[in-house]
Amino acid sequence: MKLSSEYDVAIIGGGPAGCATALALKQQGISKILVVESGRYETVRIGESIPPDTRLLLDELGILEDFLQENHETCFGSCSSWGSDTLGYNDFLCNPYGNGWHLDRRRFNAFLAQKAMERGVELLCGTKVRNCDRTHPESFQLQLMGEDKQTRAVTASFLVDATGTRGSFARSLGARKLFLDRLICAIAFFDLPPDSHFSKLTLLEAVEYGWWYVAKLPNNRLATVVASEPSIIKDTGLHRMENWLAYLKETKHISKELADCSAIDSLSVSSTPQAKVPKIMVCTAPSFRLDQSTGNGWLAVGDAASAFDPISSQGIYKALWDSLKAGKAIASYLHGDSGGLEEYESLIASRFDNYLTQRNYFYQMEQRWPASPFWQRRQERTGLEKANLLAYASI
Ligand SMILES: Cc1cc2nc3c(=O)[nH]c(=O)nc-3n(C[C@H](O)[C@H](O)[C@H](O)COP(=O)(O)OP(=O)(O)OC[C@H]3O[C@@H](n4cnc5c(N)ncnc54)[C@H](O)[C@@H]3O)c2cc1C
Structure with a gap:
């Protein structure tokens, strides 16, 4: 296929936010859309739980029926030891939208990309946007580099930063990240023994x-994740399998659940030489928003605009929600009305305020370890409102 070099909209990043924005723009009648994605939808991706009402967003994007055919793992809610030693249940039994899902994230991302292509979006995988410049008051020029190191340039009337928590291009256009928190997560994915049952x-x-947390994924896989402060992860060595496993075994409920289905055996470093010992993946999970998520001819979506603590399980929902709002804002901008961008900007800011309230409530609930630096730091910031948020501002 011969690619064009001029687009109405160029979207940098083909994760959930980038692909869903492309779908939303197609619905708005925008024809020439390019999504540039540095990966190829071949590697493991992190973040799997989506709540039941995500179905409303998938429906609005016109992909709900196809999504349901993908057979991701159904999720009936959560069960937590939080604020107390005993387990509390928050199930979706009475939820009007039914169950949520635990996704195979690699497959979900690839699905969104496929749907965008089927609707006529051009998707360039294995290609990085190296930089973008405003070469003309009405357009951006993007420098692309493929895996073969070949470069090419394209122009677009509107630019979408969907690069995830990097938010590289919004920042190059002058936006600053206002940080609230910076967690680190150490994650292992592993197979459940055949015929075992997991909640x-x-x-x-x-x-x-x-x-x-632990979540059962499609194909009898489990995702097991610990979240903490960077300094605690370093001091405890939680980024190394032997320490991660030792701490996991000390948990009260999770270790029992894993032992009950013999899953903990498959994690054992001393298991048979043939056994595939899972690796620990370490990633950052910051909470922040940009001080400015739109500008003249551009906007940021998904984690590039604002990132939430994974405890919220809202990252994908938020990416799809942003995309629908962004689609409308960009379409009106391209028709000469920039009021949609202003509205989008204030929606992103007010949604972050709501998230802050929920997050603070959640961390306040846990009062069992008043001397713990992890809980102290999360709780001393609970009164954090806009003014304090700015005090944590960082580039
Ligand atoms: C430990 C952990 C657990 C989580 N759990 C959940 C959960 O249970 N539920 C939930 O909803 N969310 C969860 N999240 C958050 C969720 O994964 C993110 O919110 C979601 O992936 C955001 O989607 P996005 O499209 O904005 O960004 P991303 O998924 O990060 O996609 C950005 C894309 O941009 C591409 N890219 C970046 N730079 C360039 C460039 N220069 N050129 C081309 N391409 C580029 C990247 O390759 C990537 O594919 C979790 C996050 C973490 C860290």
């Missing part, structure tokens, strides 16, 4: 140094 609830457990 369809997300299991969450607070511990003195942070919190753990």
